[in-house]
Amino acid sequence: MKVAKWRPYLLITPAIIVFLVFFIQPIFYMIYLSFHDWNFISPDKTFVGLENFKALLSDPMFLQVIRNTLMYTFFTVLFSISIALLMSIWLNRRGWMYSFVQGAVFSPHIISLVSIAMLWMWIMDADYGLLNWILSLVGMDKVPWLTDPNTALASLIIIAVWKNIGYYTLIIIAGLQSIPKHLYEAAALDQTSSFRRFTKITFPMLSPSIFFLTIIGILDSIKVFETISIITKGGPLNSTNTLVYYIYENGFIFFKIGYASAAGVILLVILSIVTLIYFKVLGKRVHYQ
Amino acid sequence: MKTSLPIKILNVIGLIVVVIIFAMPFIWMISTSLKTLGETMIFPPKWLPDELIWENFMEAWNSGPFLQYFINSVIVSVGILMLQFITVIPAAYAFARYEFRCKNILFGLVMVTMMIPAQLIFLPVFLNLSEWRLLDTLWGLILPFATSAFGIFMLRQTFKQVPEELLEAARLDNSSEFKIMMKMMVPMAKPTLITLGLFNFITHWNDYFWPLVMTTTERARTLPVGIAQLRQVDGGVAWNILMAGNVILVIPILITFFFAQRQIIRAFTYTGVK
Structure with a gap:
């Protein structure tokens, strides 16, 4: 049967409109704004060329923000994946006990970050927190987790890893279960x-x-x-200020719209590179069978 | 393979430790929420309060317009859910079942959108919404999520798996295309739709970033934003009240998770497991 030519377009139109209005146009609008100077209140935006980018890249605070963001990302991903790898090999078994543990480990993933942030703020409280109590049991001194510039970023990484591990573990368990059994039989x-067996079969697969x-x-x-935003507000001493929080601060608190947009464009570039790598490699497929 | 008894016991102890690491924070949260303020300021901390102070929940709830926040949260999460079904089902159907010009480009657009996080575009969207006078309204929280690239992608996969013969048979019966979509495809995709619904509902129920950025007064704020502002109630931090507020936020999700663990895990791990 022949369907009317316009029908598929009609079906996709509502979705496409939302995408164009709320996702695609804003990207271009942001790029446009990044070349302008604007404080949100005044009616005109002044074209300043690359000034915003120059200002950003020569701002030591922005460079620290980039460093914080990269450190946070690198260590969060590294620890999440390594711990999840060990956990998944351990927990990849049948039985109610294992599925219960998997569920417990996964539960932080579906909890609002608001609660996770506040809960950990309380657990990591320097004076009355649970974590310092546990440290005191093994004879260690109190650590000012979130209030010391030297430990604040690391504390945020711990929280992120704690939240991520369950999700990561379940993804790797699914990966483990898709490895053909005959490979292990041959190895046996x-x-x-x-x-x-781990380095030659499990890991590559x-x-x-x-x-x-x-x-x-x-x-x-x-x-x-x-x-x-909830725990540190980028502090102490900017030690936890990261890219999105920096954009938020500059846009919403200092009303430096052009400047914040320029930082947004830098985020756009980073995300695009990572996404491109993803699709490039996906095209080649990382697997061995 | 046979494992010896000591290894088995060690294994179980290990499992218990893991459960403690992930469950204890929540137990700690509940325990704190029932303490007096004085009991939160003791070191070493007390595991259980002497007396259960249920009033903490009332105090948390009454320290802001929480009924308003709650209603806003429900409207936003349900509104997004319904709009997404209305926009996602036809789009997924079209991408799965029709050939049309520019299909690949348009589907590419969907894929690109899937990779654009809210954290990248909030500033320009904020400026747009302010121009359209939608800031600080529930529309500003709902409309940007009125469709879902992830949903279209996921549902398209499901629709593609329906055998063409079934559709041909239905067409021979003179069923309209709309009827085929709603009466045949949608019921077949029910598991996917449930998965999608759970994922979206939990995601938007929990969301803090978007409602924080797009609201300026309590008029359109949602529960997570309200809870996050509890700490600004007075100078010091009343951890018992704060934790009570968070228990209110977390318990519905944890109960849902308890009863629908398999579906929720499936919903959240879909992209990675496929």
């Missing part, structure tokens, strides 16, 4: 050691999952905002 025939998690992890960590 050859009497391969379990370490070699998991590479698509791990690659996926690396990309998702980077995209997710680079846009960290909630925990920073």
Whole structure:
């Protein structure tokens, strides 16, 4: 049967309009604004060329923001994946006990970041927090987790890893379960050691999952905002100020719209590069069968 | 493979430790929410309060227009959910079942949108909404999420798996295309739709970023934003009240998770497992 030519367009129109209005146009609008100077209140935007970008790149605070963001992203992804890898190999078993543990580990993933942030703020409280109490049990001194510039970013990374691990573990478990059993049977025939089994079969076969998690992890960590906005407000001494929080601060508190947009364009560039790598590699497929 | 008893016991102890690491914070949250302010300021901390102070919940609830926040949260989450079904189902159907000009370009647009996080575009969207006088309204919280690229992508996969013969048969019966979509495809895609619904509902129920940025007064604020502002009630931090507020926010989700664990996990791990 022949369907009217316009029908598919009619079906996709509502969705496409929302995308164009709320996602695509804003990207171009942001790029446009990044070349202008505007304080949101005055009626005119002054064209300033690349001035905003020049100002950004020569601002030591912005460079620190970039460094914070990259450090946060790198360590969050690294620890999330490594711990999840160990956990998934351990928890990849049948039985109510294991599915209960998997559920418990996953639960932080569906909790609002507001609650996670406040809960950890309380747990990491320097004076009355649970974490310092646990440290005191093993004879360690109190750590000013979130209030010391030297430990604040690391504390935020701990919170992020705690939240991520469940999700990462379940993704890797799914990856483990898709590895064909005959590979292990062959290895058993050859009497391969379990370490070699891991490095020669499990790890390579998991590479698509791990690659996926690396990309998702980077995209997710680079846009960290909630925990920073609720717990540290970028402090102390800017030690936890990251890119999205910086854009928010400049746009919404200092009303430097052009400047904030320029920082947004830099975020856009980073996200685009990571996304392009993702699709490029996806095209080639990271796997061994 | 046989494992010896000590190893088994060690394994179980290990599992218990893992559960403690992930569940204890929540137990700690509930315990704190029932303490007096004095009991939160003791070191070493007390595990359980002497007396259960249920009034903390009332105090948290009454320290702001929480009924308003709650209603706003429900309207926003349900509104987004309904609009998404209205826009996602036809779009997914079109991309799965029709050939048309520019299909690849348009689907590419969907994929690109899927990679654009709210944190990238909030500033220009804020400026747009302010121009359209939609700032500080529930529309500003709902409309940008009126469709979902992820939803279209996911549902398209499901629709593609329906055998063409079934559709041909229905067409021979003179069923209209709309009827085929709603009466055949949608019921077949029910698991996907439930997955999608759970994912969206939880995501937007929890969301803090967008409602924080797009609202300036309590008029359109949602529960997470209201809870986050509890700490500004007075100078010091009343952890018992704060935790009570968070228990209110978290408990509905945890209960849902308890009863629909499999579906929720499926919903949130879909992209990675596929």
